[in-house]
Amino acid sequence: MNEEQIALFTIFGGTGDLARRKLYPSLFRLYRKGFLKNKFAVIGTARREWTDDYYREVITTSIDALSPTEEEALAFSSHFYYQAHNVMDSAHYHSLKELADELDEKYQLEGNRLFYLAMAPNFFGTIVDHLKSEQIIDTRGYSRLIIEKPFGSSFESAQQLNEQIRAVFNEEQIFRIDHYLGKEMIQNISAVRFGNYIFESLWNNHYIDNIQVTLAEDLGVEDRGGYYDKSGALKDMIQNHILQVVALLAMEVPNTFSEKTIREEKIKALKAVRIYSEEEALENFVRGQYVSNTFNGKDIISYREETNVAPDSRTETFVAGKLVIDNFRWKGVPFYIRTGKQLTTKAARINVVFKPSPVNIFNPEDVCKTLPQNILTIYIQPTEGFSLTLNGKEVGPGFHLDPVKLDYRNTAEIIENSPEAYEKLVLDALKGDATNFTHWDEVSQSWRIVDVIRQAWDKEEGDIPTYKAGTMGPAEAFDLIKRENDDWVWKPDEWYRERDLLK
Structure with missing residues (x-):
């Protein structure tokens, strides 16, 4: 009961x-x-x-x-x-x-x-x-x-706001809500990691090549143009949702699964995220703004044509970047993040890309040709579940390898009957459980990380990159990851391009 x-x-x-x-x-x-x-x-x-x-x-x-x-x-x-x-x-x-x-x-x-x-x-x-x-x-x-949210618009404003609130309520009484932390599969990150030794034993730079976090939206700003034009994707999505997901992926194993220990490890993880110089921020982060396009038979207006958006707006509707975590576990493993509006489809997912086999014994003519990498995917929305891509033998003569996917998705019935994010978080607040809320130390460190990026962009005077509505962002986002000899795992726009539904 x-x-x-x-x-x-x-x-x-x-x-x-x-x-x-x-x-x-x-x-x-x-x-x-x-x-x-x-x-x-x-x-x-x-x-x-x-x-x-x-x-x-x-x-x-x-x-x-x-x-x-x-x-x-x-x-x-x-x-x-x-x-x-x-x-x-x-x-x-x-x-x-x-x-x-x-x-x-x-x-x-x-x-x-x-x-x-x-x-x-x-x-x-x-x-x-x-x-x-x-x-x-x-x-x-x-x-x-x-x-x-938003809890402030910069570290300085957030700190001032926090001081006002803390003059009346102590930290244990404050519940800073981030609805992403109430989503079933975000909470399942801990279950995947800490409930399966097969993954936790591999959850480090010895075995993981890179980690990719994508939160994609397929709509524009709708009736939020006035707010969004002052905020942009960096503050609206990176500072809170995406950095919270990164903290859960990067944190160390807590001694017990409790509010206090989880919070402590998330804070440590965020403090290990390198705060770039402005020059490094420009090198490792790119932005974009959507322009008009015809996608899947629908004409989409540009961001600057949206209601309550300035006709010369330089606000970014897309952000992609590389985070570096300076600790023993993650040294050398890039965390690639991206988010944007008017992308190909609405979805949120995490791709954990494992390192390839060091030697390809199946290709004697070219032993240097690496095998396809194993990829663990955590589907957050709209579908919920996991998949693991492995290399198996292709059916038939010879010994050719073919990637196969072990796939589990929650049924529509389970998704429909599972508690909605706000329902779970309101119940947690009633119980006094702040595990899935953000602590001030997390908020403040997140602002420190993004403030440098914002300041670097604000000093730039040239045109910002653009991308056609319905695509997965500007070319610069793909160039960023290719510089590291990596590639975005998830490319939903390719399906539409192959059918001539997207230019």
Whole structure:
């Protein structure tokens, strides 16, 4: 039986898109599974003048896709309350405290309070200051804070923001959410490594040639042009999602599988990532911006034509780079990373490329010709699973080798019924488990790594590289990896080129 969690949720930004698409459905899943029962309540706050009844209609609509019964939807939504709120107005926090205290008594919530800041980071400091000054967090239970990214826009701004929050909440109370860490196959990285000695024994520079991490999106900026044009792919994806994945891949084996030991090893791994000079950053990282193209019969506009994007924008929509990890385990093993918008397909995967056999005994005419490399692939989305490419004998006479793939994918039924990332992370926060959240030491080191790259790019004055929408990035991204005599393992655009669906 699932253990009931008792808490009052206060969602700042309760009328926003994130709350409707992710938070309310996630809370309903927890309710349906019994993690939330009778002893919970939710206060949604925002500037809009909504009533409780209207707010509950919004909640009911947001969970429609989960096919609740009328009775379920009514019972669940009855726990939701709305308060119009100006985050800058102290009087509104006084009203918020009164409602919180009233709900605490009504639902027997034991003073447990979880605050979710689904708002712009420039409001975080003001909100936490008022939570303290109005004594909203002075209860007999716990107070925890969930913060959405972006956490700052540079190391300096992130540090300033962190100091504001830490003046009210200690690190153990702060849950910096990165939804990638809630994905099933991201959490499976540890299972693959530490649960299978066959891999962990090979997980080093003696056997691994390179590691590739790709987070690809097949859409443009859609309605986020205003935000994205100030952020770009480096800050939007590399600083958080990709560096978190790299930390899980590169970390040392923890003594125990616990929040504290995993966090310690991830921090060590990030601190071992070489912080480049600006010259090294330009040599090892490339950027790109998508331009118009016809892909699979669809005309796609350029980034500069997107809504709320400056017509002369130099914001990157694609980043590829080589990370170097300066420690004993990974010396000489490049970690190649790439991410971008308007690429060939939406997918996230990791390719661990093992070194080739040192001698090819099967080709006596050319013993120097290396065999195809073994590759372990971890599929993160949209499919979930693993594959391992091995060399086997081709069927028939002679002794020709042919790569074969050992492949496992979670079924559609498993994927459909597995917890969504936000559902898992909200439950972790309720339980006080920060294993799959980012610690300040991880955030700060990630900013140190990317800040140099950003500064180097900002000093460049020439045109930035471009790539046609539907392709896997600019030519410079392929040149970067070829300089190391390597190649990107995953090339989904080749399928479309072969069928003349992509130029």
